[in-house]
Amino acid sequence: MNVEIAQRLADRRKQAGLSQEALAEQLGVSRQAVSKWERSESSPDTDNLIALAQLYGLSLDDLLYVDDEIRDDVTFEAADRAAKREAEQAAPAASAVADPPPAPADAAAAAGATTEAEATYGPGVSSSDKKGKVHIGPGGIHVVDGDEYVHVSWRDGVHVRDGKKGEEVHVGWDGVHVKSPGNGAGDDDVLVDGAKVVINGEQFDSWQDAHERYRHGWDQDERWYEPCAYSVQGERFDNLDDARAKYGDEVGKSIPVRKHYLRDFEKSWVKFPYPLVVIIVYLLLGILNGAWAMGLFLFLTIPLYYMVGHAIGRKRIVPLISGAYPIAVVAWFCWMAFVLNQPHPAWVAFLTIPVVEWLVHSLSHWWRDRKRRNAAAKDAPIDVDAQ
Incomplete structure (x- = not known):
């Protein structure tokens, strides 16, 4: 899914005052599915999009704010998913036949896929097979290989995902977003823009603050280095329970929280x-x-x-x-x-x-x-x- 659409879905959910668990329960899906939608790792199907629009009281166009450029991305992703499904269905038949010569229909289908990619991203060079799809043109470089993909464009920046490790990097006009799961202590999620740095849901004003937090052993003494206060959406709280009572369970997850540590006096x-x-x-x-x-x-x-x-x-x-x-x-x-x-x-x-x-x-x-x-x-x- 396009990163902008994923962000809009997350914003709509927060405006409705719903956590990922609550939204998943209303839609009848898992929380992981909702999380993947909001991280642009997967797209909700048509039924879930309609259910989301009805839940928020919006039309599909209002829900997605689809413009021409985003529609191109959605079309490309839908075509890619359709191509993967066709490849999976054709795999048993292909194993029973030993390398037959390409039929005219197959050539026409390949030509149609190239034409579709060019219609989506403009003129360029396209290539596709059962393993993945590549398109290079003025609209950018787009490579999809199963769960792994690389998208490079002037509009969205660079978006890379490693399917084996689950690592994901997005560098765009809105900043840098890095996600690296499976590192023992939990998922490492880093977001950097011009105004703040967010690491694992904790907000910092600058890299210097983040470096001081993670470099100089702040966690070695639980008593003296525990946060003395928390700030969420610019509002200060004595503890996380008070913050979550007002803003929901997503505080510290999708809603960044700033922790205040020892003062100079202490x-x-x-x-x-x-x-x-x-x-x-x-x-x-x-x-x-x-x-x-x-x-x-x-x-x-x-x-x-x-x-x-x-x-x-x-x-x-x-x-x-x-x-x-x-x-x-x-x-x-x-x-x-x-x-x-x-x-x-x-x-x-x-x-x-x-x-x-x-x-x-x-x-x-x-x-x-x-x-x-x-x-x-x-x-x-x-x-x-x-x-």
Whole structure:
């Protein structure tokens, strides 16, 4: 399918507020089929095109916005699919007959195929057989060989697909789109245009941002390098659940999402060697005052230090409370048990940890839901009854 038509089908689906799964369910096809339509790897048949037009309340012309150039591409692709079907049907008969001389009808068919290709792409040199089809002319170079193809033209740019590896590259006026599946961690999908870079559904402002994200080990520390916020369609969200609640499950897939990582304050906070300071202070207390046992409490402040920086940088108090309370309980129990020799009933404090954690997270979810409802009510249209 033509890349422009595939993009229009994807835009129509998003405007209708449907995910690929929801559209596939309504049409009675698989989600992979819808995904291939929108990646221009295959074309919906006539029945599905009619069903799409009825679903969106459009005519077929309005659905596809077919112009003369796109109609040529569609005609060529339809002729190619018909040629492949004819070749598959003729294969058994050809195996039973040992290389018969070409009949006049076959010569006429070949001439007709050449004429059809020239009518589609203009004058040029055309060649076709059971394996593939080639056309070279002013309209570009078009080579189709089963699932593999190469299309080169001034209008659409360069579109290459490797059927064996499933890799696909499109270079056009709208940018560069690279898809490379089967690389272990999942499909690699890269889209580059003049305004942004999108890698696996994650949007960056420039190649420098993308290089920093994937080059300097951002994923090595899940706690400090997890995104602190997300932006979808220019709107900022605290988490992906809020974004998907508004824009659907395609967020991070067909709808790019921009992830916001650590701020400069957090980076500076992490770079400070606080654990080294604690070790030095502990050694000084032990050597000068003999407080080797009491000095161990200093090591409990190391995770607290990073939690405080995390909370200040992201302006979120919930992670600080959720992480600091268990540490405080451990410190208090150690004081009661080893300093005051009263482990009982100090151990009861550990039973409060799950209660406090549940209460903190419940209040956090309630607060986020409240903010989301208030934002939705603020953006909702106001109905005014006619007086």
